[in-house]
Amino acid sequence: MSLDTSIDGNGVVNININGRFDFNLYQEFRAAYKQVENPTGTTFLIDMSGTDYMDSSALGMLLLLRERAGGDKSNISITGCNSEIKKIFSISNFERLFDIS
Amino acid sequence: MLPEKNNIPESDEVLDDVSVDIARLKILIVDDEVTNRMVLNAMLKKDGFTVLMAENGKQAIEVFNKENPDLILMDVMMPVMDGYEATRSIKSLVGDRFVPIFFLTAMTDEKALAKCIESGGDDFLTKPFSRTILRSKIDALLRVKKIYTTLQEQHAELVYHQQYIEREHEIAERIFKRIIRSDTLNVSNIKYLLSPVALFNGDILLVSPKPKGGQHIMLGDFTGHGLSAAIGAMPVAEIFYSMTEKGYSIQDIATEINAKLHKTLPTGLFCAACIVDVDIENNKISVWNGGVPEAIAYSAKKEIKKIFKSIHLPFGVVSSNSFKNDIQIMDAEPGDRIYLYSDGLIEATDENGVMFGEDRLDLCFANNTDPAVMFEDISNSLNNFRGNKKQDDDTTLIEVSFDNNLVSNKSSYKKNSDVKEPCKWSVSFELGPEILKDMDPLPAILHVLLEVQGLYSHRGRLYTILAELYSNALEHGVLGMDSTLKTSPEGFAEYYETRQKRLETLDNGFIRINLTHEPVDGGGKLSIEYLDSGKGFDFGSYQEQKKSNVFSGRGIALVKSLCSELKYNESGNGIKAVYFWES
Numbered sequence: 041m042s043l044d045t046s047i048d049g050n051g052v053v054n055i056n057i058n059g060r061f062d063f064n065l066y067q068e069f070r071a072a073y074k075q076v077e078n079p080t081g082t083t084f085l086i087d088m089s090g091t092d093y094m095d096s097s098a099l100g101m102l103l104l105l106r107e108r109a110g111g112d113k114s115n116i117s118i119t120g121c122n123s124e125i126k127k128i129f130s131i132s133n134f135e136r137l138f139d140i141s
Numbered sequence: 142m143l144p145e146k147n148n149i150p151e152s153d154e155v156l157d158d159v160s161v162d163i164a165r166l167k168i169l170i171v172d173d174e175v176t177n178r179m180v181l182n183a184m185l186k187k188d189g190f191t192v193l194m195a196e197n198g199k200q201a202i203e204v205f206n207k208e209n210p211d212l213i214l215m216d217v218m219m220p221v222m223d224g225y226e227a228t229r230s231i232k233s234l235v236g237d238r239f240v241p242i243f244f245l246t247a248m249t250d251e252k253a254l255a256k257c258i259e260s261g262g263d264d265f266l267t268k269p270f271s272r273t274i275l276r277s278k279i280d281a282l283l284r285v286k287k288i289y290t291t292l293q294e295q296h297a298e299l300v301y302h303q304q305y306i307e308r309e310h311e312i313a314e315r316i317f318k319r320i321i322r323s324d325t326l327n328v329s330n331i332k333y334l335l336s337p338v339a340l341f342n343g344d345i346l347l348v349s350p351k352p353k354g355g356q357h358i359m360l361g362d363f364t365g366h367g368l369s370a371a372i373g374a375m376p377v378a379e380i381f382y383s384m385t386e387k388g389y390s391i392q393d394i395a396t397e398i399n400a401k402l403h404k405t406l407p408t409g410l411f412c413a414a415c416i417v418d419v420d421i422e423n424n425k426i427s428v429w430n431g432g433v434p435e436a437i438a439y440s441a442k443k444e445i446k447k448i449f450k451s452i453h454l455p456f457g458v459v460s461s462n463s464f465k466n467d468i469q470i471m472d473a474e475p476g477d478r479i480y481l482y483s484d485g486l487i488e489a490t491d492e493n494g495v496m497f498g499e500d501r502l503d504l505c506f507a508n509n510t511d512p513a514v515m516f517e518d519i520s521n522s523l524n525n526f527r528g529n530k531k532q533d534d535d536t537t538l539i540e541v542s543f544d545n546n547l548v549s550n551k552s553s554y555k556k557n558s559d560v561k562e563p564c565k566w567s568v569s570f571e572l573g574p575e576i577l578k579d580m581d582p583l584p585a586i587l588h589v590l591l592e593v594q595g596l597y598s599h600r601g602r603l604y605t606i607l608a609e610l611y612s613n614a615l616e617h618g619v620l621g622m623d624s625t626l627k628t629s630p631e632g633f634a635e636y637y638e639t640r641q642k643r644l645e646t647l648d649n650g651f652i653r654i655n656l657t658h659e660p661v662d663g664g665g666k667l668s669i670e671y672l673d674s675g676k677g678f679d680f681g682s683y684q685e686q687k688k689s690n691v692f693s694g695r696g697i698a699l700v701k702s703l704c705s706e707l708k709y710n711e712s713g714n715g716i717k718a719v720y721f722w723e724s
Binding site: 096097099100101103104107112128130131132133134136137 | 409410413432433434452453454458459463
């Protein structure tokens with residue numbers, strides 16, 4: 041379970057989540073997006089290709105990020121989801137809130 | 142109430158280093174030989190310690206009780222009471238604290254030395270000894286003491302927090318149990334599995350009979366555990382029960398719950414839920430599903446009739462504007478069964494951490510031979526799968542059988558109990574400036590009307606009538622405003638600005654509302670009368686205006702189209718609307 045963050049030259053924030061994405065990552069996840077000074081309008085790319093499992097508190101964390109990044113105007117893409125994770129997103133209908141692939 | 146924080150031992154020294162604050166450290170020397178005491182006293186004082194002295198074991202205990210030393214240097218052979226016995230007594234007196242006892246003895250016999258440790262001593266040194274070695278050993282023991290004290294403080298704090306959390310969980314559990322009203326789950330057409338862990342993890346299961354028969358069932362799954370989920374569950378259960386009792390649809394209930402949770406819950410906390418309407422009047426089952434795994438409809442012919450997928454976001458995620466309350470509807474017949482479950486069922490694991498999964502659930506349906514025991518098939522399969530593994534996941538499963546004999550058990554709501562309803566009643570409200578200024582009285586008034594059985598389905602129209610008449614009475618009556626203002630966009634804005642200003646400075650005026658109901662064959666007659674403190678208006682001029690101006694008076698026209706009768710009084714400050722309804 042780990043989380044890496046990097047910000048590229050265009051100001052795009054990349055967050056890689058490995059292992060389990062659950063409540064134990066709360067502090068790190070929050071720290072990852074709090075380091076962005078002007079989160080509204082910032083593009084966030086969340087790479088979940090290394091994520092094995094996700095629980096509902098992870099959904100909650102994504103909602104927090106979304107709110108911070110401008111709510112409906114936010115620009116957050118989630119990539120690399122395995123089928124289990126896609127299923128969780130789809131049951132929760134989070135495709136409406138995030139760009140998920 | 143919080144548990145009291147009384148288990149933390151008082152630490153009389155906080156040492157970052159043994160040499161720091163050494164004067165605050167008290168060392169007790171116990172020796173019957175005065176020269177030995179003098180030597181040690183001189184040496185320790187020189188190093189900066191505070192020194193206490195005793196001549197035998199008995200005195201040592203007395204000094205210990207009075208002075209509470211941090212470390213004791215103990216001789217073995219002494220008159221009155223020897224070092225072994227004194228050590229045993231002192232060690233039994235220290236309780237949770239760690240007071241190192243260090244034996245200094247001239248004996249070299251191994252057994253005698255071993256007895257030093259046996260009786261509770263922490264170390265020993267044989268005389269004659271090197272001053273440096275003694276000092277090092279004292280430092281070592283004080284270091285151990287410091288670690289011990291720190292650990293003990295941390296332990297006490299952990300105990301405190303653990304008690305605190307346990308207490309919180311207890312409260313959460315009690316709140317949950319009351320909210321869930323488990324008695325309502327004891328209905329003949331419902332089977333359920335709700336683990337205590339599930340309860341704690343934020344699963345709620347609510348069942349409520351509808352006023353005209355049938356029922357609403359809701360399965361909710363909160364993110365967040367314990368108390369935070371219990372707090373969210375309170376408004377959910379209240380809205381669910383009270384709106385169901387008043388005859389609202391599951392779409393209205395879903396909209397209301399979402400609005401409430403979106404307003405109250407912090408971002409990141411939400412409630413995945415599935416609400417089922419068992420409609421025995423029209424033989425239908427409707428489902429609103431937001432975030433809960435698919436609900437499965439299974440027929441008496443052992444066929445999966447319909448899958449109700451989650452098509453919505455969970456409650457509390459989006460505002461009312463973006464919330465969608467579409468439902469999925471199925472024709473139902475006796476013997477149909479609906480299965481709802483939380484993700485805990487699919488994610489339940491066996492001893493090796495393997496998940497139960499959808500395939501095993503599908504298999505339960507495929508292998509079922511008698512739909513009457515379908516529920517037992519699933520719960521047995523789950524139990525066998527889990528084996529001896531302790532349940533650590535929230536698992537909720539519910540079976541709802543479609544049963545068209547399902548009438549409400551509330552006698553007052555039974556279909557043939559209409560005679561018990563008030564045959565004729567009337568109620569009046571007088572709204573003064575305070576209420577007109579700050580409140581919207583319409584929901585309360587509508588609420589009174591909806592106490593009448595049969596008016597539920599008319600509530601939209603009733604609301605329109607009440608609301609249009611109210612704004613007319615308020616704006617044109619009490620506030621004396623001219624509706625011809627509203628003929629252009631600018632006038633429209635000006636109109637509402639003026640309305641706002643006049644409302645803010647309003648200090649007299651009233652609106653009286655009188656509602657009268659009487660039953661007629663197959664329904665009732667409801668009269669709604671408004672009287673306001675305004676000057677009234679010229680009925681003739683209204684007729685004129687109606688011919689010449691298409692912009693205003695739309696509200697009244699609308700009310701007229703909804704009612705059988707609509708009449709102003711002579712002075713124009715009162716109006717009466719008559720509404721006939723059929724059940």
